[in-house]
């Protein structure tokens with residue numbers, strides 16, 4: 001079983017995230033994407049960022065963990081919540097933007113490239129992706145079967161291929177200065 005599919009692990013993560021969200025980083029998206037846009041969030045987890053997105057956009061929350069999908073459905077009864085793998089993203093779209101926070105480090109390089117290719121399918125030309133990623137990361141010693149792979153701008157650019165043009169990147173600190181990167185790109 002995947003780590004986050006375990007209800008207890010999902011509940012412990014939600015508890016750890018109480019009072020935490022990406023309000024500062026999301027300001028970048030709020031500046032460029034008009035209110036009312038259709039936004040898909042990948043790997044929403046307990047939904048703290050979905051809550052912020054919902055105050056501006058028609059947001060669809062998603063996760064591959066049934067435990068988080070249940071949590072999101074209970075927390076946002078009036079919003080669309082989907083069970084989606086961030087690699088295959090079996091949604092119909094189109095969306096104006098696709099967002100994630102600390103999800104893509106759980107994908108292998110091949111999965112990340114497949115995810116960006118699928119994200120491109122779901123966006124119109126000029127559609128946006130906005131992702132918050134770890135660019136420095138220590139994988140936990142107790143093996144959880146999860147992939148932990150930090151990525152810098154060059155690695156993300158490579159995974160995006162020619163489908164996207166990077167518009168902005170911002171370095172920020174989650175635990176340590178510069179351990180995280182926000183990347184905004186538009187579909188060519």
Ligand SMILES: C[S@@+](CC[C@H](N)C(=O)[O-])C[C@H]1O[C@@H](n2cnc3c(N)ncnc32)[C@H](O)[C@@H]1O
Pocket residue numbers: 004005017042043044045046047048049062063064065068084085086087100101102103106
């Ligand atoms: C570190 S948590 C981040 C959760 C949330 N975005 C936040 O900022 O609190 C990683 C999340 O990614 C989800 N996740 C990991 N791999 C995934 C995949 N392949 N497809 C969809 N969700 C995935 C996990 O279930 C979990 O909700």
